[in-house]
Amino acid sequence: MMTGFRLNLAPVKEPLGFIKVVEWFTAVFAFGSCGGYAGRNVVSVFCGGGVNETLNATFSYPFRLNQMLLVEGNTTICNHTVAETHLVGDSSSSAEFFVAVATLAFLYCMAALLVYVGYMHVYRDSDFGPMFDFVVTSILTFLWLVCASAWARGLQTVKDATDTAGILSTLALCKENDVTCEVTDFASFRSLNVSVVFGYLNLVVWAGNAWFVYKETRWHSQKLSSQGVGRGTVPAPI
Template sequence: MSSFQLNLNPLKEPLGFIKVLEWVASIFAFATCGGFKGKTEILVSCPKVPENKTITATFGYPFRLNQASFQASPVNVCNISWNNLVLVGDYASSAQFYVTFAVFVFLYCITALLLYLGYTNLYRDSRKLPMIIFGFLNMILWGGNAWFVYKETSLHSPSNTSASNTQGGIPPTGI
């Protein structure tokens, strides 16, 4: 095997330049999702009190909204205690998957750039190495596509009509 020789010329080619763009995009992906903070506010107007009150629920990564409770400056607004009211939903698994995938893409891009820039001479001198790498990546791509088709179609599990009833769907009619 050839020794590591850093050559920055491949960055001028599409393969190297696109790897740099992917690396930067992965940084933005996990930084924007992982550092996100937000809030939702409710403006409450009580019939007996002339002024309006604002109730705020703050949330952020990993988006466990069912743990974000509404906080009011006075505990009781319009004679209602707001401490136990929370937002609906737990999106932690999706957000954590997104951030984890972005971190793996970041690490992959760094590794691919180092290998591409450091071993360019080995890559260009061998005719089999690019074909092996392309074949392996193509196999991963086709396997991922097949898994996605399997999981997102009725091949994985039969459709469940009761799931639409719990999510606000229209119940099936018995014709």
Template sequence: MDVVGKVMGSFNAEALKEPRGFIKILQWILSIFAFATTTSVNTQLSFYAKCPDFMEMVRQTTSVSYPFRIEDQTYQMPLCKNGTSPDVSSASYVGGSASAAEFYVFVGVIVFLYCMAALILYIFFDEQYRKNNLFSIGDFVVSCVLTALWLISSAAWAQGLVNLKYDTDLKESDLYRRIPDCVAYTCHQDVMPNFASLNVSIIFGFLNMVVWGGNLWFLYKETPWFKVRSKPPTTPTQSQETDPQRI
């Protein structure tokens, strides 16, 4: 209880008024938007085949959601089943962007947790942060790494989203050429996945990178490297100036 009392007694919200404090809150919020707009997507794609018997339409609907493993989704084969057709089996789509999406979300979650830890450090241990150079140096170095991770993960996820859009556009990805029924008859995709939220997630990713990069200057000013460079040069003492032997 004494330890808890000491920690609560050291509560100091003044750090939140400094750039390193209120920018950290902004980074915490932006990280939530980044991974939430990625993991919350649950959309569908659907295509149908016009089978020859009375122009029957057979529709195949597939769910598309995080982590976007399109290659794990299946559709039935053959689409148009008649008395002479073999038993229905499953075939898989081609593509997917799971690795890029998971890496992007991983970075977002790590940043979310680090921002919470940094805010606790600023609010409850601000005195130790200012006295111990290891805290300020560590904060600056970790922020440099996270800035780079935002750039890498956002670029990778942007390319992953381009691939995902291509793989779920069945006409562009030439899926119909791999389905015998679509070659013999006619197939159409009537439902395209809605990736509006994923487009926003890309924007949040690069926005996070910009905010983290801009905050590096304020964190650098807290390190001893900046304080040494900004320290004014020493001037001669009065005794040195008046001592004739030193002239």
């Protein structure tokens, strides 16, 4: 059997290869819309009878909010001395997991496409290639389900921690009788919302791809063979 590289773009025109191209793009959009994010909410502090102040609640990937400073130590605001205050919450585990799965999927798509366009004759002449492809595709489908769900919950945690209610519960100054705090300028969460959408879109695409990869395995061919034997024609009586 010849095992050398043979360029053949035909598999890309088939569902098996075309879906891998789609997966490559959706993985790029998934980790690109999450991994490069940085945002800022502006908190207006209204002082009763004094000069109003503004604070910046800045946050970015990987969203370790408890390490992001809201107020520097011993700062005087509205005639009150405020201790060093950080945002509350940590969504880094779900965000990093999401980006890691997207990156892994991106790399696997590149490797699979290389095999499809250059070594498809080896891929289809062996049992190992399609079976390995199916197992990895199934694992990544499950990982997309887990990471997209975890990141959707993590994103909600970020939104809750940086909105007005979250700031009120975090900053002790806002509980004073003569002080009112409100988030007056919100960061755009559009790209993060898009990342969640692409997470679930990847789940759907990879689940569909698992079927086409399964059709390349001997498990599918054996099933068809057994069905063919079971439905064989009965000899006519003599």
